[in-house]
Amino acid sequence: MRHLKLLLVSLCVGALSQALAADPPPPSPPAVPAAPVSSAPPTASTAAASAAKPQDATAATSLEAQTKRLKSLGYKPEVHNGVTLFCRNEQKIGTRFETKNCSNGDDIERAAREAKDAMQKGQMQNPLRSQ
Numbered sequence: 001m002r003h004l005k006l007l008l009v010s011l012c013v014g015a016l017s018q019a020l021a022a023d024p025p026p027p028s029p030p031a032v033p034a035a036p037v038s039s040a041p042p043t044a045s046t047a048a049a050s051a052a053k054p055q056d057a058t059a060a061t062s063l064e065a066q067t068k069r070l071k072s073l074g075y076k077p078e079v080h081n082g083v084t085l086f087c088r089n090e091q092k093i094g095t096r097f098e099t100k101n102c103s104n105g106d107d108i109e110r111a112a113r114e115a116k117d118a119m120q121k122g123q124m125q126n127p128l129r130s131q
Contacts, residue, residue: 066105
């Protein structure tokens with residue numbers, strides 16, 4: 001009986017420690033270096049090129065962040081016809097065969113966000129009640 005109580009207490013402590021463990025904070029995005037200052041006045045072509053550089057840097061940073069998030073979900077980036085798609089192998093229910101599912105990163109994140117919103121909405125409509 002004493003061993004049973006000890007086993008039960010240790011199982012509860014283990015379960016609570018996993019439930020109360022906090023996820024590590026997400027890493028901060030890397031700093032974008034400042035563009036060097038030139039003494040010559042900017043011309044129309046250099047002004048257009050300098051205006052395009054921050055947008056390209058922002059797009060590259062957001063693509064790297066998106067790639068990192070999707071890799072943590074099990075997706076692998078692959079290039080098909082010059083377009084980066086994120087793919088992963090999934091088993092269909094009722095079979096052991098895997099199928100390869102590929103999609104655009106924005107579509108995957110949108111579907112995940114919609115699923116999360118639907119789950120939260122369902123929980124708000126049907127909260128668990130203790131009686």
